[in-house]
Amino acid sequence: MAVFHKEEYREMCQNEDCIKTAARVMEAMNRSIDPCVDFYKFACGGWIAKHPIPQSQTSWDQLSLLREELLKNLRILLEEPEKEDDLKPVKLAKALYRTCMDTATVEALGLEPIFDVLKKVGLPRDPPLDDDIPPVNLARITGVAQRLLGLNILLNFYVSEDVRDTTRNRMMMEQVSPGFSERYLLDPQRFQSELGEYKKYITAMVQLAGAGAKSSDFADELLDFSTKLAQIMSTPEQRRSVNHLFHDVTINELQQLTDLHVQQWNWTDYIEAVFDNTNVTIDPSTDRVIIMDLHYLQKLPQLLAVTHPATVARYMWWSVYSTVAPLTLQKFRDLGFQFSQKVFGLKEKTPRWKGCTGNVNSNFGMALSYIYVQRHFNEHAREKALEMLLDVRAAFNEMVSELDWMDVGTRARAHRKLHAMRPFVGFPDWITDPKKLDKYYEGAEVVEGRLFETFLRLTNVGAKKSLNSLREKPDKDRWISTGTTVNAFYSAILNSVTFPAGILHPPFYGNGLESINYGAMGAIMGHELTHGFDDQGRRYDENGNLRQWWSDKTLEHYHEKVECIIKQYSNYHLPELGINFTVNGINTQGENIADNGGIREAYRAYQRLKARIPNQQALPGLAEYSRDQLFFLGFAQVWCGNYTNGALKSKLIEGVHAPNHFRVIGTLSNNRDFARAWKCRTGSPMNPPHKCILW
Structure with missing residues (x-):
């Protein structure tokens, strides 16, 4: 009882x-x-x-x-044979699942998809190893990467409600993490082993792209530049603070604010690249953008001005390459797995069906x-x-x-x-x-x-x-x-x-x-x-x-x-x-x-x-x-x-x-x-x- x-x-x-x-x-x-x-x-x-x-x-x-x-449960639904009365979006979901599971076709295409995307963004297909490189429009390349890949390089951009008047939308800009966590980059003594593994990962990845003997130097340079980016960022603690202010400015006003010390970044070029092939035409004198990290956006052009153009080119190239490569060949994903194995204690790869x-x-x-x-x-x-x-x-x-x-x-x-x-x-x-x-x-x-x-x-x-x-x-x-x-x-x-x-x-x-x-x-x-x-x-x-x-x-x-x-x-x-x-x-x-x-x-x-x-x-x-x-x-x-x-x-x-x-x-x-x-x-x-x- x-x-x-x-x-x-x-x-x-x-x-x-x-x-x-x-x-x-x-x-x-x-x-x-x-x-x-x-x-x-x-x-x-x-x-x-x-x-x-x-x-x-x-x-x-x-x-x-x-x-x-x-x-x-979703896997079962996706693997069910397509029915005639399935809605079009459901058919598309099942087709995407089939295409994703078809690794043989993905492997057969090799590196071509990567080369194709690098070209579209305006970057070379091979890692830029020479120090003597032709000048590039950084703002434009960054804008194209955002538009084509949804990739935030050097800064984060999106459209959302105006935080001061949520009945309308606004462009928003803020700082963005430089690839590897800024917390690790800013404390190299404490995170020596994690940063060492990250360097190994970059080296192995660029070796696969043909960087050869220069791969290790390439990795060192990327880590060094990433650290400098981390140093100009506001910390999470600062960003939580009530003193961390947002700024509501026109694109022309933003240009003046970031040109105070050095002219290195054309905001109109960036915004126009982002809005390419949309219904929106931007007027730099009237269209406003909410800046969530003005300090960072002012420091960024200064950092770019004192950095060798080849270093910046390598960082841009790496940002795109490291994002798209794992979507192609298994060997790239294997390197990512080895990194996670060492740093986070992962023991087995995620099964393909799950991904x-x-x-x-x-x-x-x-x-x-x-x-x-x-x-x-x-x-x-x-x-x-x-x-x-x-x-x-x-x-x-x-x-x-x-x-x-x-x-x-x-x-x-x-x-x-x-x-x-x-x-x-x-x-x-x-x-x-x-x-x-x-x-x-x-x-x-x-x-x-x-x-x-x-x-x-x-x-x-x-x-x-x-x-x-x-x-x-x-x-x-x-x-x-x-x-x-x-x-x-x-x-x-x-x-x-x-x-x-x-x-x-x-x-x-x-x-x-x-x-x-x-x-x-x-x-x-x-x-x-x-x-x-x-x-x-x-x-x-x-x-x-x-x-x-x-x-x-x-x-x-x-x-x-x-x-x-x-x-x-x-x-x-x-x-x-x-x-x-x-x-x-x-x-x-x-x-x-x-x-x-x-x-x-x-x-x-x-x-x-x-x-x-x-x-x-x-x-x-x-x-x-x-x-x-x-x-x-x-x-x-x-x-x-x-x-x-x-x-x-x-x-x-x-x-x-x-x-x-x-x-x-x-x-x-x-x-x-x-x-x-x-x-x-x-x-x-x-x-x-x-x-x-x-x-």
């Missing part, structure tokens, strides 16, 4: 979802660990022991497992969503998920009303922003309308047997669509993701939260028991809602406009509380990586604010649900745990995961998320409801007397 926890349960849940969830929860736990000492190890110890990292991955967690499941399925999903994600949701998602699940999201939002709204550090005016604007957030769940409705789906993929074509040519054509169609949007009104109801995505999103500019069908599966959702569902998916929903009020999102108003809507006094309180979170997470370190490998509390603050707020909102929403449905069922084998305890188990277990040291190091150096272990213990040790549910005494590791609480 089942022993129920304190009269909480009257019966056992025996349906299939509950039985699967119970088995999964029990298997993941390590009950020999004290939950008040390290809840992550208690909740995930079993999972970590039983789920080693697959050979072809550098990390493995619940998101990876679900992504694996999604890819397998191809991902490629098709990137290019035809909405078409795949159309067939995926028919087979793997139902309307009831969508309605229930939306109900949960609105529950969590209502809980957040209540919490904002109770904040003692927020003044009346700021509070009213916070409520307004929360109410205005657009909730998107499952998939966009329009994908079920064949006419609209056809229109979305207008102009897209697949040249069967010609993978590289297809890639260029699809890139061209996508780029053209994006560039043409400069003169169009932004669509506020657009999805920033496809339904076939295992993730969740907040968009500050759209003020929207998105939860695609891909993530609405166990262990995140559909667990048969609301305690687990609210702890897992509810906390993720709260996380995304809270992003609207993190250190970045809080700067945007309910319409997605960059605007200061906080009173000075409230902002002062806000910053004090954020500082507490920054310090807390900065104290987490990973001794297995060596000395000085700690979480970057500044760069992870947005995600940590979202994690901490998200779980509190979900818990409040769950308490409201419990009041509506008093006696919920118990999970088989877990009746000793209360519903609130299961809620926190549900939260922790979606973050169970394993990482190679290389992947962990990369996450720590470049990532905006803290490692999963710290996401769980950092969030729960700040949570009084957790301490109460699990009866952790004050002063125990999971219940410190001082807590960082913002939302």
Whole structure:
């Protein structure tokens, strides 16, 4: 006979979802660990022991497992024989998959596709080894690479909503990472082995292109120039700062700003190359561009002026060559694999079907969503998920009303922003309308047997669509993701939260028991809602406009509380990586604010649900745990995961998320409801007397 926890349960849940969830929860736990000492190890110890990292991955967690499941399901759909009544975009998706899997044809074409693209961009087919090279129009070549390949060399360019007035689109420009992470380039002592492997990779790649004995010098020169580019970039910490200003200027004004020290870059040439063969004609005297990193764009021409033209030519050539070569021959991909093996601990190559399925999903994600949701998602699940999201939002709204550090005016604007957030769940409705789906993929074509040519054509169609949007009104109801995505999103500019069908599966959702569902998916929903009020999102108003809507006094309180979170997470370190490998509390603050707020909102929403449905069922084998305890188990277990040291190091150096272990213990040790549910005494590791609480 089942022993129920304190009269909480009257019966056992025996349906299939509950039985699967119970088995999964029990298997993941390590009950020999004290939950008040390290809840992550208690909740995930079993999972970590039983789920080693697959050979072809550098990390493995619940998101990876679900992504694996999604890819397998998409593969089945893509390998099904083409039906006469398949929609055109679905036929194109299947044709792209077939073309991608046809490696024999890809190999037979050899290096020709690479030579062809280098020529189109205006670069030599062979690596430029001579120091005496004819002068080139750098701005134009960079613009052509952006237009043809969507490749950002030296700077990042795109069209998006004007951050100060989201009813219109603007050109945007910002700095761009120089090939290898600037974090590694700027600290050569600490990352000696990673940089050594990167040099080996460049050397081997240019040897394949015929650079011979000069390959090693070529690599040294590239690394040196990449480092100089990294030195003029703003750091991620600086870019997060409220003092990092955007500049709204005409192209002619931008020219004046970058010509202050040296005339080295013609912005009109660059922009005209980018907008070549589109509906847009640019007027440099009136068309405006938002500059997100003016310091970088002013320093760039100065750096180019003092760099030998041959070095710049080599960097340009390498940027294009290293992007397109892996799309052709296996030997190029093998070199990339060897690099990942040494730096990130990868043991096996990714199977071709997986890469191809991902490629098709990137290019035809909405078409795949159309067939995926028919087979793997139902309307009831969508309605229930939306109900949960609105529950969590209502809980957040209540919490904002109770904040003692927020003044009346700021509070009213916070409520307004929360109410205005657009909730998107499952998939966009329009994908079920064949006419609209056809229109979305207008102009897209697949040249069967010609993978590289297809890639260029699809890139061209996508780029053209994006560039043409400069003169169009932004669509506020657009999805920033496809339904076939295992993730969740907040968009500050759209003020929207998105939860695609891909993530609405166990262990995140559909667990048969609301305690687990609210702890897992509810906390993720709260996380995304809270992003609207993190250190970045809080700067945007309910319409997605960059605007200061906080009173000075409230902002002062806000910053004090954020500082507490920054310090807390900065104290987490990973001794297995060596000395000085700690979480970057500044760069992870947005995600940590979202994690901490998200779980509190979900818990409040769950308490409201419990009041509506008093006696919920118990999970088989877990009746000793209360519903609130299961809620926190549900939260922790979606973050169970394993990482190679290389992947962990990369996450720590470049990532905006803290490692999963710290996401769980950092969030729960700040949570009084957790301490109460699990009866952790004050002063125990999971219940410190001082807590960082913002939302």
